[in-house]
Amino acid sequence: MNETLPPILFFGTEQFSLPSLKALVEAGFPVVGVITKPDSKKGRGQRLQPPAVKVYAEQQAIPVWQPHKLSEMLPQLTALAQKGPIAGVLVSYGNIITPDILSLFTPGIINMHPSLLPSYRGPSPMEAALLNGDAQTGISLMLLDRRMDAGPIYAQKSMPLTGLETKPQLYDTCANEGAQFLTQQLPAILHGELQPVPQHETEASYCSLLSKQDMPLRPDTHTAEELERKIRAHQGFPKTTTTVLGQRIIILAATVATEPPQNPSPLDIPCKNGTWLHITRLIAENGKQMDSESFLRGYAR
Structure with a gap:
């Protein structure tokens, strides 16, 4: 140098x-x-x-x-x-x-x-x-x-x-x-x-400091597309959370659908404007990371 x-x-x-x-x-x-x-x-x-x-x-x-x-x-x-x-x-x-x-x-x-x-x-x-x-x-x-x-x-x-x-x-x-x-x-x-x-x-535009108040999924006020982006943007911290089958889960990945699934599972979440979010990967309340099928097998009884 x-x-x-x-x-x-x-x-x-x-x-x-x-x-x-x-x-x-x-x-x-x-x-x-x-x-x-x-x-x-x-x-x-x-x-x-x-x-x-x-x-x-x-x-x-x-x-x-x-x-x-x-x-x-x-x-x-x-x-x-x-x-x-x-x-x-x-x-x-x-x-x-x-x-x-x-x-x-x-x-x-x-x-x-x-x-x-x-x-x-x-x-x-x-x-x-x-x-x-x-x-x-x-x-x-x-x-x-x-x-x-x-x-x-x-x-x-x-x-x-x-x-x-x-x-x-x-x-x-x-x-x-x-x-x-x-x-x-x-x-x-x-x-x-x-x-x-x-x-x-x-x-100029501005962004704010993220906090734990940003964790909840809030599907009633956001479309599935917006929430899928949020899940990716909040990985690590502050994370994105919701409650499914009585379990508070951390969502790691999801897909978006504009039409209701034929046989919705508890991991199919109705969102704003008639869109649907399908959770594909998560961390369960016990701290274990798993895919949607494993979660449903363990908790959907």
């Missing part, structure tokens, strides 16, 4: 961040530190688990900082910036970057966002693309500013959607494609050869 590039601080926390950090390191970019969120409790045992980027950075002997608030690091970052220009790269960090922090970086902090901005500003752009049945999504490299996902854009890459992707699959695709796109475009950005272009504010 070109030795004239400035040192880079990487901001990231989620599993989605890891491919970008790996790609930068493996391509020889001068990553001098990783800033991530503190270890968090996960799983049934609620044991403290480090972010994936922390584990990888320590394996590569890259210093790691885990401030509860980024303002705690202002003196350290200021001292670092006084030694010479320093660049920032941010991928799914999860903490607010204040203007006094942003001003320390040259040309600023470069953010990789998994949507074709200004579409889907916010925390759930990949889920929004699946929920809305979009024919494409993409990656945007933007200059971070104080407004949410509203900074000027350096470069974008479109990615077609088949209408069959699940959330985990799309996360993996965007993380890996985004990592490669980042490493391809970053030298030109840091050398000033690629200048950012302001977003079109009139075309």
Whole structure:
């Protein structure tokens, strides 16, 4: 990698961040530190688990900082910036970057966002693309500013959607494609050869943070097509749930029908506008994953 590039601080926390950090390191970019969120409790045992980027950075002997608030690091970052220009790269960090922090970086902090901005500003752009049945999504490299996902854009890459992707699959695709796109475009950005272009504010759309309140199926207010998209978009978290034969199930996959089935089973759900959703794969209340036939054999008595 070109030795004239400035040192880079990487901001990231989620599993989605890891491919970008790996790609930068493996391509020889001068990553001098990783800033991530503190270890968090996960799983049934609620044991403290480090972010994936922390584990990888320590394996590569890259210093790691885990401030509860980024303002705690202002003196350290200021001292670092006084030694010479320093660049920032941010991928799914999860903490607010204040203007006094942003001003320390040259040309600023470069953010990789998994949507074709200004579409889907916010925390759930990949889920929004699946929920809305979009024919494409993409990656945007933007200059971070104080407004949410509203900074000027350096470069974008479109990615077609088949209408069959699940959330985990799309996360993996965007993380890996985004990592490669980042490493391809970053030298030109840091050398000033690629200048950012302001977003079109009139075309902006937004997505919200998903929560457990989004879990219920709600077939009375949604068509079967909308619910099939929701099942794919909510896999992993927050999941999609309903109650069948007295069992609260998590729906993993379903198909859509515009006509009532000849012999409907408890897993054939009537939905809005006369459409039908047939649940094909699920997790039962006992935690076991199974297909529809296995569920009906065990519970339809």
